[in-house]
Amino acid sequence: MSHATKDKTSGQTNYGEKQSEKATGGFAGAAESVSQTAKGMVDAVSDAAGGAKDKLQEWTSTAATQVKDTTQELASAAADTAGDLFNDMTKLIRRYPMQAMAIGLGAGIVLGSIMAKSRQYNA
Secondary structure, eight states, X not given: OOHHHHHHHHHHHHHHHHHHHHHHHHHHHHHHHHHHHHHHHHHHHHHXXXXXXXXXXXXXXXXXXXXXXXXXXXXXXXXXXXXXXXXXXXXXXXXXXXXXXXXXXXXXXHXXXXXXXXXXXXX
């Protein structure tokens, strides 16, 4: 083989190697770009999920506080109503003691007769 043919063959080999390196570098660059894009998407999804989690915790906390406050208000209102009813009954009994005793006696007789009849049926 002549020296010129050797140089031509060597030059073609070098050119092939350079093209192979370019292609490999291009693929590596593309792979790196895809990797960076995927990482960015994962980070964005993670941030969105974290934000949704925080918002859900905030809503849950707010709802729990509202339920607690409403329950306390209802319990307070019921206690006030029961207290008012007791006070009103006390005032009526003090104002009309004989009528209150008659009503109590009548209610006792009715309840006693109902309980006596239920015992007869159960026996």
